[in-house]
Amino acid sequence: MSGQFAIETHTLTKQFGAQTAVNGLDLDVPTGAVFGFLGPNGSGKTTTIRMLLGLAAASSGTAAVLGRPMPRELDAVLPRVGALVEGPAFYPFLSGRDNLLRLDSADPHAPRASRKARVGQALERVGLSPAASKKVKAYSLGMKQRLGLANALLRPRELMVLDEPTNGLDPQGTREVRNLIRSLAAGGTTVFVSSHLLAEVEQICTHAAIMRAGSLVAQGTLAQLRGEGKRTATVLTPDAGAAKSVLARLGLVPDAGIDGEGVADTGFDSTVTAALPADHLVPEAIVAALVADGVRVRGFSVDTGSLEDRFVALTGEGFDVAQ
Amino acid sequence: MSSRWLRWMPAAAMPVVVAAVVLAGPLQATAPVSLPAKTPEQVMALVAGSKVQALSGTVAETVDLGLPQLPAMGAGASSDSPSGAAMDQLLGLLTSPQTVRVYLDGATNQRVQLMNTLAEQDVVRHGNSVWTYNSATNTATSLTLPTTAPAPYATTPKLPGYVGPDTLPLASKAPMVPTPDSPVATPAQLAATILSNLDPSTDVSTGPSLSVAGRDAYQLLLTPRTSATLVGEVRIAVDAATGLPLSVSVQAKGSDGVALSVAFTSIDLTAPPASTFLFTPPPGATVTQMAVPARTSPLKTLPATPAGPQLPADPTTSGTGWATIVATPAGSVQASLLDSAALAQLLQDVPGGRVLETSLFTALVTTDGRLFVGAVPLAALQAAAASQ
Amino acid sequence: MPSDPQAADSGSPAPTPTPADSSPQRGTLWPLLASELSVLFRRRRTAAMLATLAAVPVLIAVAVRLTRSTTPGRGPAFLDRITENGLFVVLTALVLCTPLFLPLTVGVTSGDTVAGEAGQGTLRYLLVAPAGRFRLLLVKYVGAAVFAVAATASVIVAGTVAGLLLFPVGQVPLLSGDVVSPWVAEGRILLVGAYVCVSLLGLSAIGLFISTLTDVPVGAMAATVALAIAAQVLDALPQLAWLHPWLFSHYWLGFADLLRQPIEWGSFGSNALLQLGYLAVFGAFAYGRFATKDVLS
């Protein structure tokens, strides 16, 4: 494979009039990685993907895909890339199969002899074979999404660029997509997947990047991203009040709970959580202090921060989209 | 991005290329032609000695008389009365360009095709038999010329629907008047008429040689010596090889543009196939047989304008040469002639009548129905009307 | 770390990304063109337009057959000849369709070329395939041109059939009054068809260009059709005589020159050159626009 990075951008910028949709993006997607591209709505994920695929021209900066500069060597690069961009789009009056045949014949590199067979395989792979002859206008959202994935799978690819691939899929479909991505990665394909579903990204990705209002705010391996977040100590106990005061004495700040005191009353047992600074005392010391004070500890865990925490910490709590 | 601009290159270049090609065509056509020098007399002798008997060619006629322009008149013109419709047609000829195909072979084989949009009017002469055909109405007329018919150039029959100087009281005695005779006139016919009427009131010189319909040609320039006429200059292109006039154009005084031009756009001096002159009316056509009254030119007898204007009493003339004014007696212009809606737009009311003013000629209809026509300004006509 | 127990036995065979096993059949336009044509002609809209065009001569033939009264010189050219000769059905239909119905359908098809794909979102998938912007534009134009041929053929075939069925066919008079055999006349009609097809090439190029300007296909269609009508209005204004030879619609009705005896080829040539000029200029504009356009739909 060509080089270390499947996708490499340097100060990639896209402006729509006065608005900067993507701002000085330096993205490095290692070859072979499953790369999660995260960001709130309107943060510039799809715009970045458009630039990577040569659909939109960058206002400034450079991008290289599979080691080749884009969009200059677009014709050489794109046959090796499978893509799903901002949802699927098809000819509603054609069947699923005919849609794939059409898109495959648009690729001058695609061997004609194997076209039918490849289309059949791709449909099979996304579980659409039974509906292959149905007109796309009769497809459900999830079926269209599957067909879009099938289109990306028409040929063996070195890079898959998937913009929100699980959008609209049922739980089975979501799981299949996860499996698909894993199997692609196992075969050596680099997968670049944009998503809002952090849990999903956590399950399948090896690397991730987080966008916020057009700028990259973090990127690295999943471990790195999580590690940079805070750890949390969680105590499961019926003596919530006592536990809280012990934690406070130890210099921890219990999180605001439902009752505003860092205590969630769940019947008999309550959970008390507190952020655990990296250089703070070891967890067993906390348990020892709780037990010494007579708190009935029924459970204790230390969680490294979830990606979600990290995501929210980096992109803000606010619900409104940027701009 | 420079590559972005590069992709606009074809879009920037293509209009330039197209414009260059478009401009190169006329440039080539107007490229100077070098021919051995000839005096005006030698060129006129060349015309007189022309032996061209057979040709097929396309003649383009353009008219720009400075008339207010009328909306294109399609089928079903505005006027209801037949003479009004005929007048509309005449005015159409006056204001829009015409393309005519001409086939000649010897003195008595002629075919003229006036090519209209989606229609055609034909006049076919074979020996003494003449057919006219109008595809728009699917009508044909047949007549047999008296054996004493004059020479072809003078006798080319008029097209059906024709209203012209010989059906109007605009006698051919004033050939310098730019008559709407042009629908069937080849440059050769027109030039012959003009040259045969030359008199000392005209200064004849030669202009730079030029190329017409792909043939090298001498150019004769005829300039009226009098300032009393509207005609500025007449130019005649004469084929250097055969002496055949290839184009005639008339300029109005004080104007750079061509007011009237009749020119071959293509010409082939080989004889057309004999079948060209053999005409049988198509099945379904309405055929009319016409008798030819003795001693009358066939021109005036064609059933072109079935209910057209009647020929007025013999016209009188005053003035000489280019400034000749033709007049008809009182009552000779019928009101129906002025029914044409299109004509109504062109006529202006002036003291003593209504006038049609063009850059080359003026026509005045007095309130008592007299008509004065001449290649002269309105004032001259009014003076003539007042003095008679 | 949570994990999916099913992940390992996911069953999907791993692809083998051999670096572009593409034996790049470079420059092969045919598969894409074939696909474009099949998509175009499988659309119900295309079929409806062709059927509408075919209905024009049929309606004319039936109406004339039922009324049987035609006044020479009234109505569209050739209408009064139909009762004598069925082949005039085609010509009457072409006189009616050339200024109106044919530009309408060609405007719809050519205006839809790029904007339709953009509005539908399929444009981005074609480009990512990668179809190549120039190739795609070329194929789209050829598709629009093929539609123009099909539209003209639709009128001619329907007209010929209706004429043959409802009216007698004999010697056919030409505009010059000479008659030719029905076979020669049908040959002339095919020439007229070729002329009409050529006439529509310029409009197709204009439609293609307009289509690259927008993602709203209806807008591009409407603009193209409006231009076709505007050109004909301008062509009827004598004040703009200088402009007339440059209007793409100027020679549209010049097909009658092929019905003269002998055939007048002048307008065919002028028309072809004019349309070629429009094709070159608007084709280049379309390329400039499309090759630099951000596909954001």
Ligand SMILES: Nc1ncnc2c1ncn2[C@@H]1O[C@H](COP(=O)(O)OP(=O)(O)OP(=O)(O)O)[C@@H](O)[C@H]1O
């Ligand atoms: N065609 C366009 N014209 C103008 N602005 C645009 C256009 N497309 C996108 N934008 C702007 O660019 C920014 C980034 O949009 P983009 O579609 O890349 O977001 P995204 O991260 O993909 O969002 P989502 O998660 O909702 O898909 C947004 O602020 C959006 O308003």
Ligand SMILES: [Mg+2]
């Ligand atoms: Mg998006």
